[in-house]
Amino acid sequence: QLQLQESGPGLAKPSETLSLTCTVSGDSILTSAYYWAWIRQPPGKGLQWIGSVYYTGSADYNPSLMSRVTISADTSKNQFSLKVTSVTPADTAVYYCARLHRSTWYFDHWGQGTLVTVSS
Amino acid sequence: DIQMTQSPSSLSASVGDRVTITCRASQDIFTYLSWYQQKPGRAPKLLIYAASSLQGGVPSRFSGGGSGTDFTLTISSLQPEDFATYHCEQSYRTPYTFGQGTKVEIQ
Numbered sequence: 001q002l003q004l005q006e007s008g009p010g011l012a013k014p015s016e017t018l019s020l021t022c023t024v025s026g027d028s029i030l031t032s033a034y035y036w037a038w039i040r041q042p043p044g045k046g047l048q049w050i051g052s053v054y055y056t057g058s059a060d061y062n063p064s065l066m067s068r069v070t071i072s073a074d075t076s077k078n079q080f081s082l083k084v085t086s087v088t089p090a091d092t093a094v095y096y097c098a099r100l101h102r103s104t105w106y107f108d109h110w111g112q113g114t115l116v117t118v119s120s
Numbered sequence: 121d122i123q124m125t126q127s128p129s130s131l132s133a134s135v136g137d138r139v140t141i142t143c144r145a146s147q148d149i150f151t152y153l154s155w156y157q158q159k160p161g162r163a164p165k166l167l168i169y170a171a172s173s174l175q176g177g178v179p180s181r182f183s184g185g186g187s188g189t190d191f192t193l194t195i196s197s198l199q200p201e202d203f204a205t206y207h208c209e210q211s212y213r214t215p216y217t218f219g220q221g222t223k224v225e226i227q
Contacts, residue, residue, distance in 0.1 A: 046218055047207060047209070047218040047221075049218075062215040063121075096163055096164075100211075101169075104170050104173075105152055105211035105216075106154040106166060106169035106170070106211060107154070107164070107166060108166050108175065110163035110164055110165070111163065112162075
C-alpha cells in the first residue's frame with residue numbers, strides 16, 4: 001500500500017531555509033507514470049501547489065515561488081525533497097507531499113502533512 | 121494563472137439531502153478537473169478526477185460533471201461522514217490551482 005510521509009523541522013526563523021523530505025513506501029518513485037509534488041495550506045486557507053518533480057530530476061514550479069523553491073528526487077532513498085529559501089511568516093503552512101498521476105493529472109495519494117511555522 | 125471559483129463558500133445541510141457544489145474556471149480547462157474532500161486536521165482525499173471519473177473506493181453517492189469552465193460535485197444523499205470541506209482543482213495548465221473550498225456543515 002502506497003504511503004507518503006513528510007519529515008523535517010516544524011519551526012523555521014525568518015530569512016532561513018525550510019527543508020522537508022517526503023519518504024515514499026509501497027511504490028518506487030523511479031516510474032514514468034507519476035510526478036511527485038509538494039502542496040501547502042496556510043492555516044485556515046486554501047491549497048497551493050508548490051511544484052512537482054519527475055524521477056529524472058526534471059521539476060516544475062509555481063511561478064509565485066519559483067525564485068525561492070527547489071524540489072529534488074533521490075531515487076536511491078525513494079525520497080523527494082523541498083527547499084524554500086528566505087522564508088517569512090507568510091510561508092507558515094501545513095506542507096503536504098503527494099503523488100501526481102501523469103496521464104490524467106490528479107493528486108491521488110497524499111502524505112498526512114506537516115506544519116511548519118516561521119517565527120523568530 | 122487559471123482562477124478557480126467555488127460556490128457556495130459554505131452550506132448547511134441535513135443527512136439525506138442532495139447537495140451540489142459548483143466550480144468555475146477562468147478559462148477553458150476541458151475536463152482537467154478534480155475534486156477533493158478534506159476533514160479537519162487531515163490531508164485532502166481524491167474523490168473525482170477528469171471531471172466525472174470516480175476514484176476507486178469512493179462511494180457512488182458522489183458524482184462529478186461538467187466540462188470547459190463550469191463543473192459540479194453532487195452528493196446524492198448526504199451522510200454524516202460527508203461533512204467536510206470540498207476543493208476543486210485544475211490540472212490543465214501549471215501552476216495547478218485550487219478553488220477556495222466549500223465547507224459542508226450540519227444543519
